[in-house]
Amino acid sequence: MENSTSARPNFFDSKVLGHPSGLFVLFFTEMWERFSFYGMRVLLIQFLTMSVIGLNPGWEMSVVDAGAIFATYAMLLYITPIFGGILADKYIGYRWAVVVGSLIMTLGHASMTLETEFFMYLGLVLLVVGTGFFKPNMTSILSEMYKSFPEKKDGAYTIFYMGVNAGAFFGMMLCGYIGERIGWHYGFGLAGIFMLLGTLQFWFAKPIFGAIGDVPNKSTEVKEETPIDTKDLTPAQQDELKRNPxxxxxxxxxxxxxxxxxxxxxxxxxxxxxxxxxxxxxxxxxxxxxxxxxxxxxxxxxxxxxRIVRYAKVVRDRMIAVIIFAFFTIFFWMSFEQGATSLIIFARDNTQRVLSGDKALLFNIFNSLLTIVPLLIISWVLILLAKQTIKKALLSNIILAITFVGVWASAIWMLNRDWSLHAYEVTYDAIQTQKVDKEGKPILDKHSEPIYEYKAIHAANQPKEGDNVVKHTAVVSQLATLAKGDKVEIYQELGNFNILDIKQKEHLTKQFTEANKETEIVQAEITEIKDNQVEITASWFSILNSFFIIALASLVSKLWDSRFNPPASIKYGLGLIIMAIGFGVLAYGSHGITEGTRVSMMWLVFAYFFHTLGELFSSPVGLSYVSKLVPARMIALMFGMWYLAIAIGNNLAATLGGQIETITEQYSLSVFFLIFTVVPIVAGLLVIALNPVLKKLMHGVK
Structure with missing residues (x-):
């Protein structure tokens, strides 16, 4: 211990919240990387599937094809880190691997801002390669920092994990908002800017880390430990030391x-x-x-x-236990990662996201607190870090300050924009038709009254003889101040109308002309000034996972530290079942809804709550059990197996998520969510039933 400490004599000299300042450099580096990763992810499916004509056009790709592309991307994200870790271990070191990965990812985000087919796919490839370098080596640096202080490692990983969730939270909130409201390329670009700034602040913080994470060489390699006397070991332990080439x-x-x-x-x-x-x-x-x-x-x-059968019984049994857990991991991620595909589509197309009056006011207050309070807390940590490191790493602190000025500016702009919106009732001419089901039967409301739908009259939708033309109204949000009686032009996108300014009208007219189509711009009149209204972005709901993790993590952690801490298989089974309840909530909430109708946003809020709780139950079971149960000779292969299981789960998640429209069309939206309710519940019950078997296979490992 004395030698280890002397190798890092100043390790704890500059402390922040009881931990070395270097931990918080890693915290912010990881935070900005996750900001860019999740900020891009929450936009991708939306961009790929949006209409090629619109205020914020996309590629109008089918959800099936978009899901397939995301499936490939998601799968490769868990495969390339295996190679990135090997390259860092043997050749370039953890530090250079992080920097190289960050720069490659920055180029990936930059490519995606161009929105052309070639550069979009190139961007995804660069993000996969960059993640391969970045992902495994951040935790390797953290592990190396705490090598001589294992008692503090759990606390360090908890803080680091909060950086992950803080980055995901703000990335999805700000990139999602800017991408949906202003333009997809701005959202992709914002992700890239923070990725670059995060890279620079990490690079210029080198004096804080010393030799940690440097290129491996003979002089820095750890000396071999004193050979173990095998006479003191059990037969099973002796077998673990034998080579199994x-x-x-x-x-x-x-x-x-x-x-x-x-x-x-x-x-x-x-x-x-x-x-x-x-x-x-x-x-x-x-x-x-x-x-x-x-x-x-x-x-x-x-x-x-x-390979397993070549080992003695104890080792063999433990590896079988790992494989069983890996198998059920596929079902967990297959369902949980719907948040990247089908849940975003559901939020965009099937969730009531327009709030008026008191509901809009309450949301704006809640969203302001949800944004500003975490930013204040993280800014306070930034100030504490600067006090400790500004002399050692001045440039790193300056760049970190710039990132926070940027994120504060983006957040204040977002909140100010929502608070400044005006709501107007507009009246326009529309064709009234009675709504019917797939078999042509009239659809009735709960009072057995017919339900009508109204299609606005415009150049591409002119009334025919016998059509019932009526005056219809809609409530529209707009930043501009308008008066009752003003003539306006409106355009419907994603089920909601937008009042067009001159630039937007020219943009839309050009798109329709290039496509040889009649315009769908509607003539309307403002007939009433309404109370405030706000439209929540589809990407906003994705931040709920990070919010609930931060809110619930300490409570679940206390449960595991109490006498109620269940065995690994029970935890994992409960995690699957609790997550499935979230999909059950969505299946119930979407039951009976028809095309064009939307459900309350609270169904999605409750779903994310249960999904996050399920994640917190399942997260303790995973890589830690691989390291505990597997002998050194097999650890690389078994880690690869574990990541392969996660990769398969992510791939299946995106592939199945892409089927949301197909299954909804053939059956119903409720049936789609029931798939992700039933499958995880069955898997959860199975893994719980296997508890006695798994306990026996683990031979005392807890």
Whole structure:
């Protein structure tokens, strides 16, 4: 211990909240990376699926294709870190890996701002590669910092995890708001700006870290520990120390499964973008892709089983326990990561996001507190950090201050914009028709009265003989101050009308002309000045996960520290079931809704609450059990297995999430959410039922 401490004599000289200042440099670096990652993620599906004609046009891609593209992206995010970690360990060091990864990701965000097909896909590739360098090596630096102080590591990881959630929170809030309200490229660009600034503040903070994270060399390598006397070990422990070398066949099987895995990851994207098939269309009369992928999974299973059976019973049993947990991990992430695809689509297209009067006022107050209070707390931490490090790392502190000026400016602009909106009732001519179901039967309300729909009259929708033309009204939010009786032009997007200014009208007219279509601009008149109204962005709901994590994490942590701390399998099973309840809430809330109708936003709020609670129950079970249960010789392969399970779960999440419109059209929206209710509940009950078996397989590991 004495030698370890002397190697880092000034480690605790500059403390912030009882921890080294370097921890908070990592905190802010991770915060800005997560800001950019989640800020981009919350916009991507929306951009890909938005109409090519509109106030904020997108690519008008089907949700199925958009989900397939996101599925590839999500899967690769959990595969490239394996390679990034190896490169950092052996060649470039953790610090350079973080910087290289950050710069590559900055280029990725910059590419996406151009919104062309080539640069959008290039941007996603760069983000995947950059994440591969960044993701594993931030935690490696943190681990190295606390190598001599293991008793403080848990607290350090808790603080670091708060940085992750703070970044996700503000990234989705601000990038999402700017992307939806001003333009997608501005949202993508904001993500890139903070990624670059986060990189620079980390780079200029080098004096704080000393040699931690530097390029590995012989002089800095840790000396081998004194050989262990195997006579004092049990037979099982002695077996763990024995070599279990990979055979030539093992390496061949690893190569085959890796190739099949990468082909599977890219297959949908290659077909969507270039109609290129990476798998044969048919093999033995069956779907070629399915045959190859199933073959690859069977080979992988053989590889894992053949290696496991070479170990003694205790080691073998523990690795089987890891594989069982990894299997159920797929079901967890398959459902939880709907937040990146189907839940965003649901928030955008099926959730009532327009609030008026007192409800709008309450939301603005709540949203202001939700934004400003966390910013004040994090700014206070920034000031504490600056007091300790401004002499050592002046440039780093200046850049960090600039990032906070930027995020404060963005937040104040957002809040001021929502508080400054005016609400007007506009009247326009519309064609009234009775609403009918798929079979042509009239749809009635709860009082058995017919429900009507109103389609505004414009150049592309002129009334025909016999049509019932009526005056219809809508409430519209606008920054400009207008008066009763003013003639205005309005345009409907995502079910809500917008009052057009001259620039917006010219922009829309140009798009319709280029597409050889009649314009859909509606002539209207302001007939009443209304109370305040606000339209919540679809991306706003995504911040609820981070908000609930910050609010609930300490309570759940106290539960695990009490006598009520259940075994790993019970925790994981409960996590799956609690998360499924969130989807059950959505299935109930969306029951019976028809096209064009929207449900209360509270269903989505409750869903995110249960999803987050489920995550907090499941999060203690994972990588820590891999490190506890697996012998050193197999740890790399088993970590790879665990990340592969997460990658498969993310891939399935995006693929299935892309089916939301298809399943809704064939069955109902409620049925779509029921899938993610039933499957996790069954998986949760199974893993709980397996508790006695898993407990026996773990042989005392807790």
């Amino acid at each position: 990979f055979t030539t066949l093992d390496y061949i099987l690893i190569a085959i499964t890796t190739i099949i895995g990468f082909l599977y990851a890219f297959s949908d994207v290659f077909y969507i973008v270039g109609k290129i098939r990476l798998f044969p269309a048919e093999i033995f009369g069956m779907d070629g892709k399915a045959v190859v992928v199933v073959t690859g999974l069977l080979i992988l299973m053989w590889l894992i089983i053949s």
